Each structure stands twice: as C-alpha cells, then as structure tokens.
Amino acid sequence: MTEVMHHVILFLSALSCVFCNTEDLRISSSPSLEAGPINWKQQITISCTWTPGSMKFADIFVGEESIFTHPVYGPIVSQEDPEARLFFSQDIALGTAELVIKDITEADNNAFSCMVSRIGRGNPVTLEVLEPPTAGVSGLTATPDFTSVLLTWEAVDGATNYNVAWRASGTEDWNAADVPGTEHTFEGLNVASDYEAKVEASNDAGIREGIEPAEVSFTTKDNRPPHPVGGLTVHEAAYNATTITLSWNIQDNTAENRIVTGITATAAKEGAVEGDPAIEPQELAAEATTATFQLPGPGDYIFKITTKNDFSEGVDTSAMELHTVKETTTPPPPPTTPEPTTKKPTTAAPTTEAKEPTEGDIDLGTGGENIDCGDIQSIQPFANQQASLKCTVPDDANFAPSDITWTFQAGDATPVEQEQIINSEIGVVTFDNTTSILTIKSVTADTVGTYTCHEATHNSSCPFVVLTTKDGPTTGAASFALSSVLALAIFLIALF
Structure with missing residues (x-):
C-alpha cells in the first residue's frame, strides 16, 4: 500500500468513526513517560496496540499533524530507514505500530497519539526531554587555607548539581565530588603546595558536551618557619678592610615554597666592652641577598643573617659567619720616579741560546725593594707544546695572587691585556694560595713574545720572553716573585 492510499484510508476512517470505540486503542512508551522527563540523547519508542482486524491501519500524530x-x-520517516533518527513500522496482523526516536532533545517535546482506521485516534502522551545546563560555571574563586581550600561559584540556570574536582599541579588524576550547592571545601591538602580546581554544571541529564569547565589555580598557606639562608659569604673590599659586604641565597626556601617575609642582618664584635661603637642591625626585604656593614675597627666579628615569617618565633632560622679584621699594615712609601735621561736606552736582544725547558718553578728572587728577575730572561719550550709562567706572591706581601694581571706583547705590537689573552684563547689564568699562573695553551709563532705579570697597586711587574724550537714534547715553565714593597717598573723586553 502506498503512502497516499494509507492516508486516504485513515482520512475516510476518521470521517466514518463518529461512533468508533477508541477504548480498543492503547499507547505506551519505553522508557515510560509517567516516570518524568527523559534525559536528552536517549532513545524512546512510542507503541500503539489494538485488536487486529480487516482494514485496520495505524498512524501516529504529532499534535494535530500526521507523522x-x-x-x-x-x-x-518517509525514508523508511531503521538506522535513521526516526523510524515508523506496523504489523496489522498483530495490531501493533511503533515510532522510534533516537537522540532526543527538547525539540522533541511534543504530544504523540495513535490513529487506527475503523477505530479512531486515542488519547496522547506527552514527551518531556531534560537537557543539561546550556551555560558553563562562572565566578569560580578559591580561598586556600593551610591544608584545605574553599571553592565558590555562581549558580547556573538548569543546574541541579555541580561536578567539583581538584588535583596537585603537574599531576593527571582529579579528585572529584558532586555537590548540590555553589560552594565546596576540599580537605587533606599539603601546606605551601600548588593545586588546580575545576567546576562543571550538571543535572540528571549530565554535563553538556562542548562547554569548558571553570578552572582556578591556588597555593595553600604555609605554617612552617623558613630555612636559614644558604651560601653565606663574607666579602672584603681590600686587605683587612672594615667595610664588609655579605651575600647569601634563599634557594632552600623557594625550592619548598617556604614563605619568607623579611630578613635581619646583624654584626657583633666578640669581646666588645661598654663604650664600643654599636653596630646597628639591618632589616631587609624578603628577597634581599646582600648587606654591607661599616665596622668600627680590627677584631673578630660574628655576622648573622636571620629569615623571618609569621611562624619563625622561637625557631632558630639564622646562618652565621665569623670574620677577622686584622690591624692594617703601614702603607708603603710612594713609588720612586726614575731620573730622566737624554740618552735613549738600548734594549738587549734576546739571547740566541735559549735555556733548556725546565720542570717546576724558576726562582727569580726579590732583590730588596726592587724586583730582580735574575739572569734568566727567556725560556724556549718545544713548538706546539704547553708552557706555564708563574708569578709568586712573597710571604710578607699585602696583596693576593688574584690581584696580579698579565699582558702579552709580540714584537713591537701593542700589548694585549689579560682579558684579550683569555678571549683569544692564547692561554688561561689560574690561581692558588701563593701563585698566579698563566698557561700558554700551545707555543707557536703567534704566541711567542713578552709576557708580563703586574700588581697595579704597588706598580710591581716582571717580564718574561717565550721563544719556540721546532719540535719536541717537553713543556716549559717559568716563575716570578713579586716584592711585598713598592718596586721600580721594569722596562719590557722587546723582540727584534
């Protein structure tokens, strides 16, 4: 039977069924509509049954309109495809008809009724679909405490409950709870730790796809005292100076999210008596890493750096360092200026018979008030080998090996400063307790010349000439001693 004939018969049946018995026509649904709204995206089947008989055909009406x-x-429905969203079927031999509706939404909220020819149209059933909330959560706020957090948010239309979750920052798994109101407290968190939280609106139909949850990050409070500072170091500007600078770091606190609200720096002289000048403590910001004190004079001093927060009272959070300021030695007399001469000084040419490479230091002596470099003016290490030049600080000197700098002059060229020596990879400069060491990486035609160590404060210096031979494996070494008193400048030895 064609669709047109089907409707003609139903139409004629409707006209002739003034006295038809619709009590023989029953309608039902699965799931039952009597239980309340049906959640969206579900499937519902509307069924009609009647007593079978000749020329009894069924139709389902949507309101006053045939399906x-x-x-x-x-x-x-006209596609007659069982896989489509709507599919109508009937079995007149059994007296049954069904309308299947898939993925229902609020658009399917209609009254459905059955019409059977020669019987009429029965009472309708009304489909009511419950959809999830159409809006996301807004106004999410986190108020953390030490081991808990209170989350609050604004209500969402259509939501009957909210999915609330938290996790530690950097982890994957969420700890979730469903709550009916617009706030929730999570307990059992760690102090001073970073977390994330999210909230989604839902109802019995679930959470609507495509709506992102509201999210917030927070850090729980810290009720721990801070760690002491690390790397506390005393720096003095000059030998036995009374202006002292301290430096430190707070890495142990930042690594554990420990709160530091302030730092106190103090200096105290051991054995101080009444009347000694007071050294005022310094109150510093939490992020401070240096402090400078002006001390009243020589003596043993204890420097203390103390970190503070609301929970540091009664807890030792200080780091200490002891430093001694000695009696300052008498300054040396000013340098003696050489008498001017009208005769141009002659410069001795380097000896053509160089010394054999020597292991260890070559002692050049100190020679009273002036540097005495002795009769050794050059070394001749083998080509492409390493050579070490050493300037040794005398025991009674008031300067350190780190105060010594080096220069290099090839022939009549402009001398090259220490920084250029290092940057151009000619050599490296290192120190030990008594010696400044210039190590020439490879003695070649480009690195031969005059190397001079300088101590600028007392105008002390000592030059040395490096030559090369053609081959051989031995490494050359030379050493210089700088006087502890002011020395006369030494004229550089030029290569011809």
Whole structure:
C-alpha cells in the first residue's frame, strides 16, 4: 500500500468513526513517560496496540499533524530507514505500530497519539526531554587555607548539581565530588603546595558536551618557619678592610615554597666592652641577598643573617659567619720616579741560546725593594707544546695572587691585556694560595713574545720572553716573585 492510499484510508476512517470505540486503542512508551522527563540523547519508542482486524491501519500524530506530513519528522520517516533518527513500522496482523526516536532533545517535546482506521485516534502522551545546563560555571574563586581550600561559584540556570574536582599541579588524576550547592571545601591538602580546581554544571541529564569547565589555580598557606639562608659569604673590599659586604641565597626556601617575609642582618664584635661603637642591625626585604656593614675597627666579628615569617618565633632560622679584621699594615712609601735621561736606552736582544725547558718553578728572587728577575730572561719550550709562567706572591706581601694581571706583547705590537689573552684563547689564568699562573695553551709563532705579570697597586711587574724550537714534547715553565714593597717598573723586553 502506498503512502497516499494509507492516508486516504485513515482520512475516510476518521470521517466514518463518529461512533468508533477508541477504548480498543492503547499507547505506551519505553522508557515510560509517567516516570518524568527523559534525559536528552536517549532513545524512546512510542507503541500503539489494538485488536487486529480487516482494514485496520495505524498512524501516529504529532499534535494535530500526521507523522508522515509533519515538516520535521515527515522527511525522515518517509525514508523508511531503521538506522535513521526516526523510524515508523506496523504489523496489522498483530495490531501493533511503533515510532522510534533516537537522540532526543527538547525539540522533541511534543504530544504523540495513535490513529487506527475503523477505530479512531486515542488519547496522547506527552514527551518531556531534560537537557543539561546550556551555560558553563562562572565566578569560580578559591580561598586556600593551610591544608584545605574553599571553592565558590555562581549558580547556573538548569543546574541541579555541580561536578567539583581538584588535583596537585603537574599531576593527571582529579579528585572529584558532586555537590548540590555553589560552594565546596576540599580537605587533606599539603601546606605551601600548588593545586588546580575545576567546576562543571550538571543535572540528571549530565554535563553538556562542548562547554569548558571553570578552572582556578591556588597555593595553600604555609605554617612552617623558613630555612636559614644558604651560601653565606663574607666579602672584603681590600686587605683587612672594615667595610664588609655579605651575600647569601634563599634557594632552600623557594625550592619548598617556604614563605619568607623579611630578613635581619646583624654584626657583633666578640669581646666588645661598654663604650664600643654599636653596630646597628639591618632589616631587609624578603628577597634581599646582600648587606654591607661599616665596622668600627680590627677584631673578630660574628655576622648573622636571620629569615623571618609569621611562624619563625622561637625557631632558630639564622646562618652565621665569623670574620677577622686584622690591624692594617703601614702603607708603603710612594713609588720612586726614575731620573730622566737624554740618552735613549738600548734594549738587549734576546739571547740566541735559549735555556733548556725546565720542570717546576724558576726562582727569580726579590732583590730588596726592587724586583730582580735574575739572569734568566727567556725560556724556549718545544713548538706546539704547553708552557706555564708563574708569578709568586712573597710571604710578607699585602696583596693576593688574584690581584696580579698579565699582558702579552709580540714584537713591537701593542700589548694585549689579560682579558684579550683569555678571549683569544692564547692561554688561561689560574690561581692558588701563593701563585698566579698563566698557561700558554700551545707555543707557536703567534704566541711567542713578552709576557708580563703586574700588581697595579704597588706598580710591581716582571717580564718574561717565550721563544719556540721546532719540535719536541717537553713543556716549559717559568716563575716570578713579586716584592711585598713598592718596586721600580721594569722596562719590557722587546723582540727584534
């Protein structure tokens, strides 16, 4: 039977069924509509049953419109495809008809009724679909305590409950709870730790797809005292100076998220008596890493750096360092200026018979008030080998090996400063307790010349000439001693 004939018969049946018995026509649904709204995206089946008989055909009406002529449902039902969203079928031999609706939404909220020819149209059933909330959560706020957090948010239309979750920052798994109101407290968190939280609106239909949850990050409070500072170091500007600078770091606190609200720096002289000048403590910001004190004079001093927060009272959070300021030695007399001469001094050419490479230091002596470099003016290490030049600080000197700098002059060229020596990879400069060491990486034609160590404060210096031979494995070494008193400048030895 064609669709047209089907509707003609139903139409004629409707006209002739003034006295038809619709009590023989029953309608039901699965799931039952009597239990309340049906959640969206589900499937529902509307069924009609009657006593079978000749020329009894069924139709389902949507309101006052046949399912076959309905502007939305008609084109889908006409496909007669069981896989489509709507599919109508009937078995007149059994007296049954079914309308299957898949993925229901609020658009399917309609009254459905059955019409059977020669019987009439029965009472309708009304489909009510419950959808999830159409909006996301807004106004999410986290108020952390030490081991808990209170989350609050604004209510969402259509939401009957909210999915609330938290996790430690950097982890994957969420700890979730469903709550009916607009706030929730999570317990059992760690102090001074970073967390993330999220909230989604839902109801019995679930959470709507495509709506992102509201999210917030927070850090729980810290009720721990801070760690002492690390790397506390005393720096003095000059030998036995009374202006002292301290430096430190707070890495142990930042690594554990420990709160530091302030730092106190103090200096105290051991054995101080009444009347000694007071050294005022310094109150510093939490992020401070240096402090400078002006001390009243020589003596043993204890420097203390103390970190503070609301929970540091009664807890030792200080780091200490002892430093001795000695009696300052008498300054040396000013340098003696050489008498001017009208005769141009001659410069001795380097000896053509160089010394054999020597292991260890070459002692050049100190020679009273002036540097005495002795009669050794050059070394001749083998080509492409390493050579070490050493300037040794005398025991009674008031300067350190780190105060010594080096220069290099090739022939009549402009001398090259220590920084250029290092940057151009000619050599490296290192120190030990008594010696400044210039190590020439490879003695070649480009690195031969005059190397001079300088101590600028007392105008002390000592030059040395490096030559090369053609081959051989031995490494050359030379050493210089600088006087502890002011020395006369030494004229550089030029290569011809």
